[in-house]
Amino acid sequence: MIKGRNLLCKVSVKDIAFINAIFEWYHEVGTVRTRDRKNGIIEIWLSPDFYEEGLKAIEYLKNEGFVQKIEILEEVGDNWHRE
16 A cells, blocks of 8 residues: 655755645645755655645646746655654
8 A cells, every 4th residue: 555655856945835835735635844955855745645636736836936946856755754
């Protein structure tokens, strides 16, 4: 059973709080945690039930200019509590 998917993303530092707030509002879709604030690296955990919707939300934020930069660097697995 997939617990979810973690996406490591590079974003503009100024947009971290906004992205976090969006996913807090739609907490059933995903959760954000900051991995490296100085370099704008965040990890977004997407729920397996809402994975496609989460990807659409990321694309929407990017394409509509709500965030300056959001780039998925890699999928890092499904274990949110590994560290």
